Amino acid sequence: MLLRLSDEQQLLLESLDELLARVVTPEYVARIDREHRPPLEFEEAMAEAGFSMLGVPEEFGGTPIDNVTLSIISQRVARAGLATGYGSSILQVGDILEFGTAEQQKAIIDHLSHNTWAFCLGFTEPGAGSDNASLRTTAVHKNGKITFNGVKTLITSAQIAPYILLMARDPEVEDQRKAISMYLIPMDTPGISVSPIEKIAWHLTDTNEVFLDNVVTDESALVGVKGNGFKQLMRNFEMERIV
Numbered sequence: 001m002l003l004r005l006s007d008e009q010q011l012l013l014e015s016l017d018e019l020l021a022r023v024v025t026p027e028y029v030a031r032i033d034r035e036h037r038p039p040l041e042f043e044e045a046m047a048e049a050g051f052s053m054l055g056v057p058e059e060f061g062g063t064p065i066d067n068v069t070l071s072i073i074s075q076r077v078a079r080a081g082l083a084t085g086y087g088s089s090i091l092q093v094g095d096i097l098e099f100g101t102a103e104q105q106k107a108i109i110d111h112l113s114h115n116t117w118a119f120c121l122g123f124t125e126p127g128a129g130s131d132n133a134s135l136r137t138t139a140v141h142k143n144g145k146i147t148f149n150g151v152k153t154l155i156t157s158a159q160i161a162p163y164i165l166l167m168a169r170d171p172e173v174e175d176q177r178k179a180i181s182m183y184l185i186p187m188d189t190p191g192i193s194v195s196p197i198e199k200i201a202w203h204l205t206d207t208n209e210v211f212l213d214n215v216v217t218d219e220s221a222l223v224g225v226k227g228n229g230f231k232q233l234m235r236n237f238e239m240e241r242i243v
Contacts, residue, residue: 029081036203099224119163141167148215158208182229191215
């Protein structure tokens with residue numbers, strides 16, 4: 001397939017290339033890799049230039065663009081040395097914009113406009129990756145409250161993200177497919193703790209275990225429809241896997 005860039009795409013990519021050449025130098029990438037820290041300066045520059053809101057619908061203050069353009073942006077950022085998904089913020093927040101409440105959407109968009117990491121994704125567990133039937137973190141709904149218990153592992157950016165988008169199951173629902181729901185929870189909620197995982201590479205993002213010990217929230221933490229969590233998450237993975 002022959003891919004020809006439109007004039008709008010060309011202008012956008014020229015602006016991105018200028019930002020990358022100015023901020024993401026080889027020396028910069030090497031330094032933050034040695035320091036084992038994310039590219040915060042790059043994230044701030046992307047937010048200031050409006051790139052962090054690309055792909056976000058206009059009603060949320062963003063600029064809609066197509067998936068091809070999002071993929072090219074991610075490719076350019078990766079080519080500069082930041083091959084960790086920093087190119088397209090919309091990939092991290094698509095679930096909230098599609099399924100979240102107005103309050104959840106506002107909280108995430110307010111953060112996204114200044115930073116590219118609005119939340120970490122609490123999906124993978126020590127005994128469960130893409131196999132949702134093995135997911136063991138529980139969400140017990142009772143008297144208008146939800147109590148969470150469990151462990152998540154290999155969680156990216158849990159040390160810097162203000163929220164966790166958590167996948168958890170209702171232990172009272174026998175049907176595996178209908179037991180899992182999606183929740184948005186502030187990381188400073190009592191009972192949540194983070195333990196960094198040491199790695200031999202990929203130091204530009206922190207990778208962690210996240211422990212949930214009797215974490216209690218209101219029912220308003222639910223994202224979308226109860227029991228549709230895994231189906232909602234797969235919608236986001238469609239584009240994320242391409243990038």
